[in-house]
Amino acid sequence: MTQPPRRGPAGLRQAVPAQVSLTSDSLVSHAPLAADGEPPLVVRPAAAGVDVAAWAAHARAWLDETLDEHGAVLLRGFSVTTTHALEPLAEALVDEVYRDNGEHPRASLSGSISSPVFFPPEEKLLRHTENSFNDSGPARIVFCCARPAASGGETPIVDSRQVLRRLDTDLRSEFLAKGVMYVRNYGTGLGLDWREVLRTDDRHEAEARCAEQGLRTAWDGDRLRTEAVRPAAVRHPRTGVWSWINQAQHWHPACLDPTTRAALEATHTPDTLPRQCHFGDGSPIPDEAMAEICRVYAELEVCFPWEKGAVLVLDNILIAHARNPFSGPRELLVAMGDLVRFA
Numbered sequence: 001m002t003q004p005p006r007r008g009p010a011g012l013r014q015a016v017p018a019q020v021s022l023t024s025d026s027l028v029s030h031a032p033l034a035a036d037g038e039p040p041l042v043v044r045p046a047a048a049g050v051d052v053a054a055w056a057a058h059a060r061a062w063l064d065e066t067l068d069e070h071g072a073v074l075l076r077g078f079s080v081t082t083t084h085a086l087e088p089l090a091e092a093l094v095d096e097v098y099r100d101n102g103e104h105p106r107a108s109l110s111g112s113i114s115s116p117v118f119f120p121p122e123e124k125l126l127r128h129t130e131n132s133f134n135d136s137g138p139a140r141i142v143f144c145c146a147r148p149a150a151s152g153g154e155t156p157i158v159d160s161r162q163v164l165r166r167l168d169t170d171l172r173s174e175f176l177a178k179g180v181m182y183v184r185n186y187g188t189g190l191g192l193d194w195r196e197v198l199r200t201d202d203r204h205e206a207e208a209r210c211a212e213q214g215l216r217t218a219w220d221g222d223r224l225r226t227e228a229v230r231p232a233a234v235r236h237p238r239t240g241v242w243s244w245i246n247q248a249q250h251w252h253p254a255c256l257d258p259t260t261r262a263a264l265e266a267t268h269t270p271d272t273l274p275r276q277c278h279f280g281d282g283s284p285i286p287d288e289a290m291a292e293i294c295r296v297y298a299e300l301e302v303c304f305p306w307e308k309g310a311v312l313v314l315d316n317i318l319i320a321h322a323r324n325p326f327s328g329p330r331e332l333l334v335a336m337g338d339l340v341r342f343a
Contacts, residue, residue, distance in 0.1 A: 027055050030066075033074065038302060039159055039319060040072035040312065052078040052311075053088035060092065063313075067140075068239050071318030072157055079309035081146045083113040083333060086311070090142045090335035093313055097337040098138065113333050116143075116323070121330070125323040126255060127158050127297045129245040130316050132342055133182045133230060135213045139237075139338035141314045141321070148306040150328025155312060156303040158320045164233055164244040166296045171289055175232035179280030180246045182230065183273075187223035190274040194224040214343070229280040234342055236317050243317050245342060249294055251277035254287035306332075316340075 027050050030043045045052075052075060056063060066073060080086055090097055090112060097112040119125045131137030143155055164172065186194035198206045206224065210217045215226040232246045249255045253264065253273065264273060279285055303324070314321060317340065 028059075032070075033302070033304060039070040039157065040074040040302075040304075041066060041070045042074045042076055044075075044077045050078065052080060053085075053092050056089055056092035063093065064238075067313065067315045067318075068236075071159060071161075071315045073313045074304070075311040075313070076307055077309075078311065080144050080311050081309050086113055086142070086144045086333050086335065087111075089311065090337075093142055094140050094335065094337040096339070097335050112337075113335050116332050116334050119323065121153075121326050123257075124325055126249050126294070127156070127301065127320040127322040128247050128250050129160065129320050130336065132245045133180075133228070133247045133251065135228070135230070135343050136339050136341045138316050138336035139340040140336065141316050142335040143312040143314070143321075144333040144335075145306040145308055145310045145331075146333055147329060147331035148308055149326035149330035151326060152324045153326030153330045154303050154306060154324045155332075156301045156322045156324060157312075157314065158297050158300045158302070158322075160243040160245060160318055160320050161241055162300050163293075163296055163320070164242055166300065167244070168292055171292055174279065175246070178283075179229045179231050180248050180251075180285075181278045181280050181282060182226075182228050182247075182251055183271075183276045183278070184226045185223060185272055185274055186225070187221075230342060234317065236315075237340060241318075244320075245317055248277050248285060249290060249297070251275045252285055252287075252290045254290040255294060 026046055028043050029046045030041055032038065033040055033042050063073065080089060099112060129137070130141060167175075184191075186192070186197070194206060195201050198209050200206050200209065203219070207217050210226055213228070215228045218225045230246065232248075233242050233244045235242055253261050253276065256264070268274075270276065277285060297320070301322070316336075
């Protein structure tokens with residue numbers, strides 16, 4: 001039996017299935033996952049043998065409009081479980097699929113399909129907008145479940161438009177006015193090396209690539225330090241709606257578990273942490289501010305079980321995603337693309 005979606009971190013409320021509608025070609029049916037209409041919109045085949053890639057190519061205009069409105073579409077019942085099946089679907093959903101992403105090295109499974117970035121299975125990967133600490137990132141992300149975990153391993157989503165609206169007014173105003181400064185120290189023994197991220201062994205070329213992305217650089221021996229100020233929220237390029245898109249919760253030490261934070265702060269000064277973030281003017285972001293952001297994310301989080309063969313399509317600006325802890329083997333396939341400027 002399919003489990004109902006969950007909302008929020010505790011005391012999760014049950015969702016009531018919404019009315020089902022048919023698309024104009026009647027090949028699929030669709031309905032919100034929850035009765036309140038919050039994303040994702042669930043799309044299922046209305047008949048046996050629907051070629052989902054061919055349907056997606058035919059229904060691309062409808063899918064674009066649907067993603068503009070809902071931000072997320074969950075395809076269930078199409079049995080997409082291999083890279084061979086996912087590739088044509090991803091190409092129908094995304095104009096230009098990424099072939100390489102140095103920021104998040106993944107196990108490449110084919111030319112455009114990869115596995116998710118590694119993160120310890122016993123920990124929760126916090127909600128985030130993919131690559132929003134950079135000057136650009138993917139407009140769309142496509143996740144496919146080839147094999148659900150024995151337990152856990154869901155990909156919770158959050159409507160980033162609602163995050164922006166729910167935040168404390170003063171805190172939101174400060175973030176919007178100042179932006180977020182991301183500070184990164186490469187070569188500390190933790191995280192990726194600058195050569196891996198920047199795809200070069202040459203310092204001058206590394207500096208040039210950083211400059212192209214609006215990064216300030218400084219060297220200490222072989223250690224590279226970068227700083228960049230990015231927006232906390234942006235307007236969606238198609239709809240103009242404002243959306244909260246920063247990754248402060250992935251960079252601020254207040255969002256680490258207490259043991260990890262204590263270990264890092266015992267061996268690093270605030271200026272030498274592998275990752276750190278401040279307001280865009282360099283002033284500190286209080287721990288209480290991060291607690292407020294995480295609280296809002298948790299309240300708005302929508303969680304649903306993965307089904308084998310399901311595909312989740314996200315507008316990366318409108319919808320943040322996370323990953324729950326899990327046990328047992330878990331196989332997800334990922335495609336992303338359509339570069340968009342966050343600045």
